[in-house]
Amino acid sequence: MRKPALWKLLLAAGVIATLAVGAFSILTEVQAGPGGGCICPQVYAPVVCDNGKTYPNQCEADCHHAKNCVPAGIGAAE
Numbered sequence: 001m002r003k004p005a006l007w008k009l010l011l012a013a014g015v016i017a018t019l020a021v022g023a024f025s026i027l028t029e030v031q032a033g034p035g036g037g038c039i040c041p042q043v044y045a046p047v048v049c050d051n052g053k054t055y056p057n058q059c060e061a062d063c064h065h066a067k068n069c070v071p072a073g074i075g076a077a078e
Contacts, residue, residue, distance in 0.1 A: 053066065
């Protein structure tokens with residue numbers, strides 16, 4: 001049986017590492033966008049914060065400096 005070339009294994013490892021790092025950076029931190037805005041993932045997981053507003057996700061709430069946010073429907077008036 002023929003062994004795969006080393007360069008193919010290294011290329012595959014590089015692609016996997018790049019995808020893992022990219023996914024991790026998207027999911028872990030609010031990123032600054034052009035003009036100082038935030039770049040948040042388009043994930044709908046609503047949160048309600050002390051200011052009475054509901055945001056589509058925690059990242060959006062963080063961008064608006066909202067405090068004490070909880071998932072919508074859990075101990076919050078919607």
